[in-house]
Amino acid sequence: MSEAFSHIEKDDIQYFADIRTRVSEARHIVLLSHMNADGDACGSMLGMALQLDQAASRAISVTPILPNGCPRYFRWMPEADRILSGESQLAECQELIAQADLIFCLDFGQASRIDMLQDSLLKARGHKVLIDHHHNPKVEEFDVIFSDPSISSTCEYVTWLSKALFGTVFFNADVARCLYTGLRTDTGGFAFSCSQPSCFEAAALLVSYDIDPADIHNRIVNTFTINRMHFYGFALSQRLQVYPQKQTALFAFSLQDQHRFGIGGEDMEGLVNYTLMMEEIKVGALLREEDGRTKVSLRCKEGDVNVLAAQLGGGGHTKAAGATCPWSLAETLDKVRQLLGVYDLQPTSIELNQ
Ligand code: 5GP
Numbered sequence: 001m002s003e004a005f006s007h008i009e010k011d012d013i014q015y016f017a018d019i020r021t022r023v024s025e026a027r028h029i030v031l032l033s034h035m036n037a038d039g040d041a042c043g044s045m046l047g048m049a050l051q052l053d054q055a056a057s058r059a060i061s062v063t064p065i066l067p068n069g070c071p072r073y074f075r076w077m078p079e080a081d082r083i084l085s086g087e088s089q090l091a092e093c094q095e096l097i098a099q100a101d102l103i104f105c106l107d108f109g110q111a112s113r114i115d116m117l118q119d120s121l122l123k124a125r126g127h128k129v130l131i132d133h134h135h136n137p138k139v140e141e142f143d144v145i146f147s148d149p150s151i152s153s154t155c156e157y158v159t160w161l162s163k164a165l166f167g168t169v170f171f172n173a174d175v176a177r178c179l180y181t182g183l184r185t186d187t188g189g190f191a192f193s194c195s196q197p198s199c200f201e202a203a204a205l206l207v208s209y210d211i212d213p214a215d216i217h218n219r220i221v222n223t224f225t226i227n228r229m230h231f232y233g234f235a236l237s238q239r240l241q242v243y244p245q246k247q248t249a250l251f252a253f254s255l256q257d258q259h260r261f262g263i264g265g266e267d268m269e270g271l272v273n274y275t276l277m278m279e280e281i282k283v284g285a286l287l288r289e290e291d292g293r294t295k296v297s298l299r300c301k302e303g304d305v306n307v308l309a310a311q312l313g314g315g316g317h318t319k320a321a322g323a324t325c326p327w328s329l330a331e332t333l334d335k336v337r338q339l340l341g342v343y344d345l346q347p348t349s350i351e352l353n354q
């Protein structure tokens with residue numbers, strides 16, 4: 001086994017022959033990833049789907065499904081138009097999950113992360129294979145579990161696992177573009193979660209399929225609508241609360257804020273990281289009101305926000321975690337401020353020179 005397979009444990013290998021047989025015998029394969037999909041969710045699902053298309057020995061259906069569809073920013077990905085949405089095609093998705101022989105669950109560790117498709121997954125008779133890098137997966141919800149929080153991204157995991165399963169015969173430029181995308185986005189452009197050589201080895205392998213990292217960067221990063229850019233200005237000047245005493249900063253956005261600029265959750269992807277751009281800030285949060293609930297994103301440079309997210313009923317990674325809270329924005333803000341130790345503090349006001 002090469003150095004690059006270092007994440008694949010001896011225990012894992014015993015499952016490979018079984019998975020290969022199941023792939024070759026399956027009639028219907030479903031791939032699932034989480035609500036509000038990011039580059040790692042879309043990339044790992046499509047990168048795996050494109051290989052499964054080729055791996056199956058006869059005509060089968062291979063269907064990628066996301067609870068609320070493929071975000072606009074990732075629709076350029078190869079075959080992204082194949083992704084079904086639980087929100088707008090619920091009955092079809094439920095039917096496909098129920099009849100699937102094999103279900104790949106990518107980039108989430110518990111069925112609650114797929115929202116309205118949760119019950120379908122839990123009831124499904126198909127063999128459920130989890131490939132994920134979040135902390136504390138709910139092992140009882142899956143049949144085979146590949147889960148390792150030390151791996152940069154699910155896309156890296158899929159790169160090594162699919163290589164171990166099939167070799168690289170099904171790798172091509174389309175597969176590589178999908179998988180490279182998640183590697184790039186989950187590491188913030190190879191800035192964090194990439195301290196292991198295997199992350200760069202996976203990137204090198206994928207780039208060898210003649211993909212263009214600069215083009216992928218442009219498609220991911222340089223895609224703001226003008227309204228989104230104006231919203232960022234508003235967010236930084238009107239909605240950023242900074243608590244230097246506690247090395248903490250947070251944003252909170254009501255539905256009205258979002259409606260004013262005509263933007264949604266996917267437009268806020270990455271905004272929470274602005275809190276950490278201030279040198280003295282170590283922990284950042286972003287709260288976004290949704291219909292009847294509030295989405296919380298947490299980030300840190302030091303310490304562990306996964307444990308904070310767990311106290312809000314969520315989870316994630318050590319340095320990036322989140323929760324979906326069944327409370328109003330005001331209630332959630334109170335709880336988050338308590339959790340971050342800034343409940344009794346006033347945020348600093350902006351000081352401008354006259
Ligand atoms: P983001 O803040 O970008 O939405 O999510 C960062 C990380 O937090 C995700 O990779 C995911 O692991 C985790 N996360 C986000 N939202 C939730 C949630 O509602 N529940 C759980 N369990 N984890 C979440």
Ligand code: MN
Nearest residue numbers: 040107154186
């Ligand atoms: Mn991920």
